[in-house]
Amino acid sequence: MLDTYDFNNDVWLCHSFGGKCLNITAFQPAINAFKEIQTFLEANPSEVITIFLEDYTASGSLPKVFNASGLMKYWFPVAKMPKSGGNWPLLKDMISQNERLLVFTSKKSKEASEGIAFEWNYVVENQYGDEGMVEGKCPNRAESPAMDSKSQSLVLMNFFSTNPSQTGVCSNNSAPLVSMLKTCHDLSGNRWPNYIAVDFYMRSDGGGAPLATDIANGHLVCGCDNIAYCKVNSTFGTCVTPPPTPPSPPKTSATKGASTGGNSSAAMAQLVPFKWSFFFGLTPLVLVLLS
Numbered sequence: 226m227l228d229t230y231d232f233n234n235d236v237w238l239c240h241s242f243g244g245k246c247l248n249i250t251a252f253q254p255a256i257n258a259f260k261e262i263q264t265f266l267e268a269n270p271s272e273v274i275t276i277f278l279e280d281y282t283a284s285g286s287l288p289k290v291f292n293a294s295g296l297m298k299y300w301f302p303v304a305k306m307p308k309s310g311g312n313w314p315l316l317k318d319m320i321s322q323n324e325r326l327l328v329f330t331s332k333k334s335k336e337a338s339e340g341i342a343f344e345w346n347y348v349v350e351n352q353y354g355d356e357g358m359v360e361g362k363c364p365n366r367a368e369s370p371a372m373d374s375k376s377q378s379l380v381l382m383n384f385f386s387t388n389p390s391q392t393g394v395c396s397n398n399s400a401p402l403v404s405m406l407k408t409c410h411d412l413s414g415n416r417w418p419n420y421i422a423v424d425f426y427m428r429s430d431g432g433g434a435p436l437a438t439d440i441a442n443g444h445l446v447c448g449c450d451n452i453a454y455c456k457v458n459s460t461f462g463t464c465v466t467p468p469p470t471p472p473s474p475p476k477t478s479a480t481k482g483a484s485t486g487g488n489s490s491a492a493m494a495q496l497v498p499f500k501w502s503f504f505f506g507l508t509p510l511v512l513v514l515l516s
Contacts, residue, residue, distance in 0.1 A: 226277045226422060227277070227278055227279070228240055228241070228281070229278050229280050229281060229282050229287065230245070230251075230282060231286055232246035232251055233251075235255075236254065236289075236290045237251050237252065237254055238251075238253055238254075238255050238258060239251045239252055240252070244281050256294050259291065259296055260295070262276070262294075262296065263294050263299075266296075266326065270320070273316060273319055273320065273325045274326055274327070275327040276326070276327070278328065278329065280335070284335070284339070288339050291328075296326055299325045299326040301319065302324070303336055303340050303341070303342050305324070306346075306347060307347075307378060309376050310374075310376045310377055310378045312378065313378065327342070328341055328342065329347065329348065330342065330343060331368065333345075345369055345370060346377065347377050347378065347379055348377055349369050349372050349374055349377045349379070349381070350365065350382075351364060351372060351383055351409055352364045352365065353383040353422070354386065355386055357384065358384060358386065360401070363382075363408050363409040363412040363413065372413040372414075379419045380416050381419070381422065382421050383422045384398075384401075384402050384405050384422065384423055385422060385423050385424040386424070389425070391425055391428065394424050394425045394428050394429075395428050395430050397424075398424075398425070398426070398428055399431050399432055400430075400431075400432075402421075402434065403436065403437055403440065406418070406421070406437050406440060406441060410444075417445050419445070421438065439451045439452045440452075443455060447463070453467065454467065
């Protein structure tokens with residue numbers, strides 16, 4: 226998610242107001258970020274990236290920057306995007322054809338004039354900020370079609386507060402995030418989100434954004450409650466239930482003369498590794514990092 230503005234005779238990333246970028250709100254020239262993405266795509270030939278642009282640039286500004294950044298070689302063309310809620314190509318086909326970059330703009334006219342897809346033709350998105358974090362609700366943002374509209378086949382779920390807090394986000398990115406995931410599923414025509422946008426994605430009180438990604442990916446990829454439960458080369462809905470975590474061994478206290486050396490694992494509960502699954506693409510869910 227990037228906010229793009231015309232500024233200093235170039236395109237800049239800027240989080241501003243009134244449709245104008247100011248010195249105090251300017252971040253950096255957009256080409257810097259675009260070149261980072263180009264470097265990533267070049268180094269990771271099996272990855273797919275999506276860019277959402279909140280676009281305040283004039284006609285013709287963005288194509289110059291995209292061409293200069295070297296990203297056009299990865300561009301997924303608008304002509305191949307499904308209309309009226311149709312199915313997207315498989316990730317493996319996008320990867321094999323090296324069409325691994327999807328770009329959406331908030332300006333409708335640019336789909337025809339610049340070949341940049343108008344987001345709301347393909348995506349539904351819930352309200353961002355505090356209004357989008359009310360328990361049991363998942364309203365669409367003003368520009369988006371209704372969350373249950375089936376004319377758009379992609380779902381983007383926002384879950385971040387209006388005023389970011391590195392401490393408060395730990396609670397938000399835990400159980401409330403998973404709860405909103407299920408709420409938005411129910412209110413989006415029983416569709417799991419393809420994208421999740423959060424603040425400080427590495428912070429949580431447990432589970433966090435990685436767990437939410439695993440849950441949504443499990444339902445999208447194989448119909449299971451977690452991507453870790455998907456069974457390879459099986460039909461949709463075939464899941465592997467993980468065994469329960471072994472109970473902790475009883476605590477023992479050392480007695481006089483007893484050895485405290487040896488294998489220390491005998492006195493500790495088994496730690497089960499947490500699986501972090503991130504999938505960048507269409508059918509699997511994407512964790513969106515906010516700029």
